[in-house]
Amino acid sequence: MQYYKEFVEDAIRNYNSLDYEHIDLYKKYSVSIPTDIGMKGTQDISAEDEVNDFVEKLGVRFDAIISDAFCRSGSESVRILKAEEVGKDIIEGKIFKSSEDKLAAFINATASRFVVIDAKSGEKSLNILVYTKSTMPVQFIVNVGEGAKLELFEFHASKAESQIVSPTLHEIVLGKEARAEIDIVHDEDERTSAIGMLKSVAAERSRLKVNFVYNGGAATKARSLMLADGLSSEITVNEIAFGNKEQKFDLYNYMINSKPYTTALLESGAVLDGSAQCMLKGYAKVANGTKAANSRITERGILLSPDAHIDALPDMSIDYSDEVKATHSAATAPIDSEAIFYLTSRGISEESARKLFITAFIAKYLSNMDNGIAKEVAMSLMLNKLENGTFGNAHEISAKGIWAVPGKKRR
């Protein structure tokens, strides 16, 4: 633990000064989550019954639950450790052990739970719930072995009595020819701010797909570093943020093609109502000598209110290589009035047409999820928000019957 604790103060200072941002422009377009509120957090701890009740109402079978009340794993592939139980083997294997990465260092420094997922061989599908009432930094260390396949769905929820921060750090390592889909759905409540950090490395001929869904939280600051590090490896990131009221999202993805024949694709989308704000910061680097690398950043936004605001900042740095394909694009607009006319001309009311259009935009991103449960949870949350304007209340949604899909078997 000393390894982490010795740079706690530095880490928090660096985080607060935005020192970890490597591009000056990103310092300007940045959401600040004050650590002085969050890292102390509330001392309220969720009761075990409360968490169990939440899970029961949600109707999803979780293989592991990480909460401030208790941690439980029903899968041999998932180990949950408290910070004091973390051994040298885990620290040595970490790709974030360097304090050069200051945001990672910040989360490292404050971590209280470690979730180690080992998918060494074969195929695994895991559903994990992170539920908290207090500030509970969690680290996920995910190892997908050579040729193995992993489908991981994480659902992040909170029910805070006062303002808290929910920091999460992911390290994902894919071995040769491994396949992984990681679906991370955030539906924290209005008192919670989320800080997310994800770093992944994909080895030769491996394929990683990461789907981020941001529905809840007062403010979200997410940063990922995706390294297509092996010959012919592929990384795809899809993210969708749906904000209303005064929600803020600062979403930064750094995609790197570092070997020939690699693919690194980023699709970011945001739908904002009220006075919500979103920064889509997609940065792609195509390294020298990466023959036939494929890199793409696409950022799309829909503004539902004149006070909502999206900053779409796609950026690329391309070194000399043969046959590289690199493209980026960004577009933000209100709902297309011609599309609304088209839909209303078929008898659909204007309000329903707007909802249909927004749902379609969201569905486009969620269609990238192969995990049916993750997709259903994400879509239900967003539909509920579209209908009622609320978030962070997934357990209440089931009471309205949105979860219950007749004839659909749950795992």
Next chain:
Amino acid sequence: MILEVKELHAEMEGKEVLKGVNMTLKDSEFHVIMGPNGSGKTTLAKTIMGHPGVKITKGDILVDGNSIKEMLPNERAKLGIFLQFQNPIEIEGLGIVNFLNTAKGSLSQQKPSYKEFMGDIKSNAEKLKIREDLIGRSLNYGFSGGEKKKMEILQMSILKPKLAILDEPDSGLDIDAVKVVAENINDFKKKNDSGVLLITHYSRILNYMEPQFIHVMKDGKVVKEGGKDLIHEIEKEGYKFDR
């Protein structure tokens, strides 16, 4: 349904496009509007459907004697008016079945059973020679021009309007597809006893149809009216009419 367009003047983006159009369509009649580019045919169609970008400056549109000028597009659709778009909108993420189901639900007091509804889609898609996989895709997304036109005719067949305004259903279609679309429009009209107002530049599609009334528009007005014979005159002479 009786549709009356009376001395209709309308502007789009501040420019007067319709300059006094008069036209009456009675129950189940088949009318055709022809005319050169920019004559106001599409604007007339959009005005009847209630496009928010069109401003009516004078005149009126009546359905069964009542003005629909102030009605929203969905209210006009509920009266039984359907517009086939010249350039249908693409909406990625909106499944065709979901869209049609929502539209059908909005228009019908009694929705058909899901089985009946899907059967209707399937049989009409087969008649239109629409590839089966297209039905499972997003609305018009990535479709060719011809596929979009057929999808519009499919929507008409499912929603069964009393009056179908068809804005160039033949443009962008190859000769075989023109015939298929024409046959499906004829079939729809016969089965539902609906009225049709078809807009076209060319007589090609009309070789497979039996329109009763032909209107020629030029510079925002109807300048000539007649029966099917007028088509041959247009083919021979072009749009050399002036009122």
